[in-house]
Amino acid sequence: MVATQTVDTRYSKPVLVAVNTLADDENGLQPLRNHALFKSLSNADLQSLIAQSRRLRLGHHQLLYRQDMPAHHFFFVISGRLRLYRLDSSGVDRTLDSIAPGDCFAEVMIYADPARYACYAEALKSSEILMIPVKAYQELLDTNPEYAHAALRHYAMRAVSRFHDLEVMTVQNARDRLIRYLIDLLPNGATEGGEVELPLPKCLVASRLAMQPETFSRILADLKSNGLVRVNRSKVFISDPKRLIEISQ
Amino acid sequence: MVATQTVDTRYSKPVLVAVNTLADDENGLQPLRNHALFKSLSNADLQSLIAQSRRLRLGHHQLLYRQDMPAHHFFFVISGRLRLYRLDSSGVDRTLDSIAPGDCFAEVMIYADPARYACYAEALKSSEILMIPVKAYQELLDTNPEYAHAALRHYAMRAVSRFHDLEVMTVQNARDRLIRYLIDLLPNGATEGGEVELPLPKCLVASRLAMQPETFSRILADLKSNGLVRVNRSKVFISDPKRLIEISQ
């Protein structure tokens, strides 16, 4: 069942999306069960939540919501990839986060007041997401204290990780910020090397790290020529993270 | 009733604090009632929580906790001021936040797992804080769903404001970051001018904004000579925030 709807018409350039109701289609939603926000839900409650949700398909560069739009939904990424960004007064676009399949975003809106999106969200490639009404989840929280615990745990983790991001951004020079960023992408916390995939195109990683794309490119070329990394498109191979860390002092 | 105790002995330089149990002394705790985390508590529950808490007095530059210390408490500031910071591998100290009376901090630990402090915390001047056992608050959350709602609302606000901080740090040049910081200190969101007090000594504001103290000083001097601000010790008077914003493009 596929329809087309306008998510919000009060803003310029209405966002058009293909919609797929889920009551009759629960395939591909296993990952939901693995997410902290849904893991503890009873089957019945999860079904009910899914029934009230919509599955959206977003195309490359398609905008999902705008900053300051009233927020009635939060989102779960089934496939694809999105990014969160803001625009400053001069129209410069500053990337704040990237979202992978299995992640939630804008979930903070479940309790924010006033409930308005804090940034823009757009698909980086063709993506499928679940659009969950904030109200439905809120009501669920009331029915079982354990659900609230799960939500609190999730929020706490989020807060810690944002705090961590903030720390990286107080690193003063561009090279060290980039190194910190790469290290943080390593799954096993710098204990051993490995290949990491940049979650964003290079020019957006640059924006995320408060530097110009050219600077990003030059620093990476420099690390490469020093044998610290090997780069293949969006994949960066880090042989010796320890050495990388001591380079950054 | 005043005693002295060692907060944690497993780390070098044990932190010594003067302790004042609160069962018999509830004075000066009105501000607790105004904080989102405690506002909705019943009198009995609040009393019980206070009874399980300790009032600490910290001296100038006294360390309250270290990064990665196991976290069994979170804190409410009664008077004074604290700062949160991290140390990188080369020992450089990077300020992440400042805490004023009436604020909570490390409250994210109520639900973090593993529960370890994400940063260092030290008093910037003589301060009085309430040290609340995480476990006591957790247990309270179980007794009343409304308490969990309050906590979730609070966490959501925190997340939004950290997100905002992150955005400021992606501003590329030092002058604009400083301007954004000053604007954010204005109580009424840049609609009208006013005098703001820097919540940290200038050299720490500089660290918070990822710049050198000299750069901070020069930028402020420049804004001053352009008539955009007037500076008196730690107070900055902003006559026309609109103009300041357009300067920063």
Add this chain to the structure above:
DNA sequence: CTCCCCACTTGCTGCAAGTCAACCCGAGAA
């Protein structure tokens, strides 16, 4: 296949910010 397009790279130049050092000045101690 060819062409174009877009993401990225590279070279060059200038400016913003870091570094090092000297100096200032107010607060507190002697």
Add this chain to the structure above:
DNA sequence: TTCTCGGGTTGACTTGCAGCAAGTGGGGAG
């Protein structure tokens, strides 16, 4: 009072990063 100390400012110099512009190369459209 004078001395010292610490936070802050200023100056001279150096450097890292940005800005612009030209070049490269892979992928998709036709």
